[in-house]
Amino acid sequence: MKIVPGAVCEAGTSRANKTGGWRTFKPVYDYDKCIKCKLCELLCPDSAVKPREDGYFEFDYDFCKGCGICANECPKTAITMELEEK
Amino acid sequence: MNQISLLAPGHSGCAGCCDAMAAKFTLMGAGDNCIVVSPTGCLEVMTTPYPETSWDVPWIHSLFENAGAVASGIEAGLKALGKKEKTKVIAMGGDGATLDIGLQAISGAFERGHDFTYVCIDNEAYMNTGVQRSGATPYNASTTTSPAGKVSFGNPRPKKNMPAIIAAHGSPYVATTSLAYPKDMIAKVKKATEIEGPTYIHCHAPCTTGWGFDTSKTVEVAKMAVKTGLWPLYEMENGVVTKVRKIGKVKAPVEDYLKMQRRFKHLFTMEGGEEEIAKIQDIANMNIEEYGL
């Protein structure tokens, strides 16, 4: 891979860095409680909440760092943070 | 890619990073037809380790103190080339880079009236270098260069009022935002970037690492700052406050906010701490009165 003069980078190449490995706790949805308010998708600092076709969401565990903001802010407590077993 | 954010995942911001959220909301407000300048700081470092970048929009980093000047040049260059049209020029950086070392360049850019928007992500210290005191560090906050100690309650100075400084430059639009109210921030950024001339957004951004709270509490801490009156949410148009987000009848006492954070913990244990907390309450009360919160 040749470097580009001036240290110029192509857009979005950070996707190669799978920050999911940082986690201790991982978020899990209880879809029965979820009202599809989209707040989790809006807040996630790592864009690790992806919409599904049925309007619910799923977590992108490749990138989720387990910060817990989604769980803390969910108006219906539909997200719990579970200790991740490796 | 079914993604609302123009800030790609894979950046090395802390879990719960306030800069990442602020950048995400800013880009959601601005859209993809923009060029972003960032000064040196957490946001810049965590998003651009060569050859990786998290920016899905054109982005440039030059130096610590010159984002205002680089943005001026981008705007002028686009104008000269006939490419400005709807392309938004946005400078986005931290409080140290904005209020302190970058103040001159921002002042020049605003005085000359360039058509751009400056977003200050205010986490109230030089975070990237390890939490040192900046001009935005609030009264009595403990940082590594204004630590609480046997004869010190921490930072002895109030926050520099940057929105007022920018308004004094004649900016047509200045607004404060908070990570606790993302839709409000997105709308304000959209408005700021659509107004012609130099506009300014000051975003309160609680930092889990620097302020000392659990990674899941970023939004909760931000909300409490607003609820106490310590972080007033308002819009100024041509120097006059035109909109204010009222808190409601019950304002939270500042203790509720201070006790959430390690950087204020000393106020609850030191002799004389109560008097210091009362002084902070005075600041909140002044805001409540001045802005009609």
Next chain:
Amino acid sequence: MPREMTMDKSKMVVVEGSYAVAHSVKVCRPNVISAYPITPQTHIVEDLSQFMADGEIPNCEYINVESEFSALSALVGSSAVGARSYSATTSQGLELMHEVLFNVSGMRLPIVMTVANRAVSAPISIWNDQQDSIAQRDTGWIQLYAENIQEASDMTAQLFKISEDKDIMMPSMACMDGFILSHVYEPVVLLEQDITDEFLPPFNPERTLDPSNPLTFGAFADPNYYTEFRYLQEQAMQTALKKIETVADEFSDMYGRYFGGLIDEYQTEDADIIIMAMGSIVGTIKDVIDRLRENNVKVGLLKVRAFRPFPAEAIKNVIKDAKVVVVLDKNISLGMNAGALFIETKSVLYNTDIDVPVTGYMIGHGGRDIPTSTIDKIIDDAKEIMKSGIKTESQFTDLKEELV
């Protein structure tokens, strides 16, 4: 190879040096000019400002920045979006830009900047020497030094062409002695617009900040990458060695005027004594040489035009058969008791079999006048060296002993 300087006298006008340079900038079709006042370059940006006010520079924005740091920083932004960018500065302003100079070079932005060479504070001085640009020689900017106003004017167009070359993409400084060249009125042929449009194509960089193709400029490079970026910059400098020559030839072909590429030689072919110098002092030296040659003194001048990249091979080639080389420096590297041209010339001779004594004179600091009598004295010293070797390797010239 000496060339004929064919100047069409009917095209000459008498203008101030600053005006000639400003005119050249105008004719090079800049897109963004940033301006901050500082003596003695201010007339350049003032003249440009008047051109702007009279609508003579289309597709151009002029930014009245609030400091030199911002003057160059603004051009980082404009150059990155593909705008041909220019500024002018000197002395304190250039030193203030120090951080940005490295930044511009590292980001490979082909900005061109006129430096009206002036002494550096403290003590504060507005008069000419070359300390300001010499002190920035490590920052990765191409540096050319002008002998006269015509050259300063013509150099501007050449530097845009050199800097913007796809294999170079390095910024450059057009250095001209402050006051001596900036404020003096001389007959010049102003840069012709039609020839310049042919000589200098529009700025068209490979990579720009463009929403239709988003890129990141200015990423940080950890130890795994940083060295290679520096290597590429150095390679670009080496490429510039050739380009400076070819552009000078192209310029000569199209405009009919030639000043030398990397260097120029004046009566060096059979010279025993060769004087090396940069900038306007070259004119004074040529006058002295003309007079001495009438008395059969075999003295010649090696004019160094490009200081960065340093023209080591060209210099070695000219001085290798001389009996003594005298290097004049309008600067000093404090702590070395010597000037930069002297230091660097000596260093490229080491490890070679060129065995010519080289001596250095630091001269003209803070604008001290250099009369021909001083040059005469230096040449007399050189004659002594030819007889009995170097006694003093490097020294201050015309030092007023009574003051110290």
